[in-house]
Amino acid sequence: MSETSQDMHGKPINKIAMMALLMIGSFVIILMQTSLGTALPTLMTAFNVDTATVQWLTTIFLMVNGIMVPVSAYLNTRVPTKALYLAAMVIYIAGTTLALVTPSQHDYFWMMMVARALQAMAAGIVMPLMQVVALALFGEESRGKALGMVGLVIGMAPAIGPTLSGWILDKDHSFLGLTLAGDWRSIFSVVLPIAILVLVLSIIYFKDVLPTSKVKLDIRSLIESTAGFGLLLFGSAMVSDHGWGNFTWVIAPMLVGLLIIAEFAWHQYHMETPFLDLSVLKNRQFAITTALVCLTFIAMIGVEMVLPIYMQQVRGLTALHSGLSLLPGALMMGALSPIAGSYYDKHGARNLVIFGFSLVFIGTIPFYFLTETTPTIYITTLYTLRMAGIALTMMPLTSSAMGVLMQNQVAQGTAVNNTFRQVAASLGTAILSSIMQNVINNNTPANSLKVRDPLEYGQNMLNASLDGFHATFLCAAGFVLAALILAFFMHRGKLNAQGKKG
Known part of the structure; x- marks a missing residue:
């Protein structure tokens, strides 16, 4: 397939401008998936709600996003590309604006829930759309490079989110002329003008590059x-x-x-004409690579969730400092994703994926031995090594999965791949968090010890927390090991949609 230089109406495309707008718009949308994690304690105080209630701001995002991804295949087929992307940006801007103007009162917490649902709807549209458009704009020989750029967004945005919100909430400063006084609203006010600018420029530069049909x-x-x-x-x-x-x-x-x-x-x-064409899973290589993508996201999201908790609760770091400690890992992923894509274009995914999962495994096992005095630089180094491995696996796997599908199957394949990935990330997070909490609960000392010997109670409580973190990291390493073994069943080199090596 040659690179697309004209849209569906025969008009020229500025591919650089279109891809840049797609990536920037998608980045600020996907950023919201994790940005509120650091701000939840602040929001509990602002809205006078408990932990279980405030967690719904994360839960509703995951649910709505997961529901929207399967619908994306129909939308990509039915709605023109430009109209769909503009609609996603409008929905996101509406949700972000609603969050920004929500009064800090208990009775208005429902408005924050609606705002998060709107943001998640936008994310559920743009994540699959970004991949399909990238594949349409660039030829088969540049497939890895195109999805490597997509990896900058899908991998870096969730990783940077907690650091950004921690930085915003930590101290007074300004950004783009806006005063950020450590207020939770600043999380939304930072991204809103960027989203509006992307919307305006997209009206000019975004084009229809995907064929549509009147699918019922x-x-x-x-x-x-x-x-x-x-x-x-x-x-x-x-x-x-x-x-x-x-x-x-x-x-x-x-x-x-x-x-x-x-x-x-x-x-x-x-x-x-299926709503979500699950028949793509009959393709052995697509099924294997999709399973590996799921395991990659479990390995990434699970540790991203647990590690900041360890650094704040055990090491006593602030939200900002724990986020900054993990920032080099996010930057490493951003730097390596395009390189991994270029390697895939020349050599295929198998060897790269095996090497990547090896790095993730090597970077995960030492977390099992963390103590209350483990140096921060040691944790940062291990996390950066893990993210380097994930960068070498994520987009090559996605490229490999899409590479074995016919062009008319790409939208459906992307929806299936993203749906399974979203569900796996949610289930994986549930598994790892429950393991951590159960081990902590089982090892928590009796309350009577708190009165009898407060120092011993505190030390035993600390040990119980460490046991919970250790069990979680060991489970995460198990997922990575399973992925490493499965990676050996991938095809060598590159395969096209006809199963021939490219």
């Missing part, structure tokens, strides 16, 4: 997709509050969700 929306599939993935993600999000044994909030929603998803999958296989 299958309401049954939409309802089943929304209910099935929504309940599954809801149940997994409730694990941290209620544990895996809770039937009402965890087991029942996940079980019903899985049953609906099973019916949804059966329905898709019997449709002439």
Whole structure:
């Protein structure tokens, strides 16, 4: 496939401008996935809500995002590219503006929930759209390089989010002429003008590069997709509050969700034009690489969640300093993603992925031996090594998955790949967080010791926390080891859609 130089209407495309706008707009949208994590304690005080309530700002984002990703395949096929991207930016700007003007009162917390849902809708649209557009703008020989640029956004934005919000909340300063006085609203005011600028420029430079057709929306599939993935993600999000044994909030929603998803999958296989074409999973190489992408995200998101907690609770670092300690890892991922894409274009993914997962495994195992006095520079070095490995696996895997599909399957394949990745990240986070909490609970000293010997109680509580972190890191290493083994089953070199080496 030659590089696309004209849009669907025969008009010339400024590919550099279009790709830059796509990446910048997607970056500020995906940034919101993790940016509020550091600000949750501040929001608890501002809205006078408890921990369980404020966590819904994260839960609602994951749920709505996960629901929207399967819908993206239909939207990419039905809605012109430019209109879809502009709509995503408008939705994001509306959500961010709503969050910015929400009064800091308990009775208005629902407005923050709506704002987060709107932001998640935008994220669910742009993540798959960014990949499909990148593949359309660049030829098959540049597929890895194009998705390497996409990796800058998908990998770096969630990693930088906590650092950015920690920096904003830490002290008074200004940015783009705005006064940031350590207020939670500043998290939204920083990205809003960038999003508006991207929207304005996209009206000029963004073009329709994906073919569309008047595909009829299958309401049954939409309802089943929304209910099935929504309940599954809801149940997994409730694990941290209620544990895996809770039937009402965890087991029942996940079980019903899985049953609906099973019916949804059966329905898709019997449709002439599927809402989400799961038949792409019959392609062995697509299925293997998609499974590896899921394991990559579990390895990345899980440790990104646990490590800041360790650094703040055990090491006593501030949110800003814990975020800054992990920033080199995010920058390393950004630097290596395009390089990994270029390597894939020449040599394929297998050797690169095996080497990458080896680095992730080597960088994860030492976390099992962390203590309350482990030097911060040691943690930063290990985390940077892990992120280097993830950068060498994520986009080459995605490129490899898309490379074995026909051009008319790319939008559906991207939706399937992103759906599985989103669900895996949610379930993986639930598994790792529950392991950490269960081990801590099982090793927490008796309250009577707090009165009898406060110093010993404090030390035992610290040891219980460390045991929880150690168990979590060991589990994460297990996921990485499984990925490393599975990577040996990948094809050598590059395969095209006909299964021939390219």
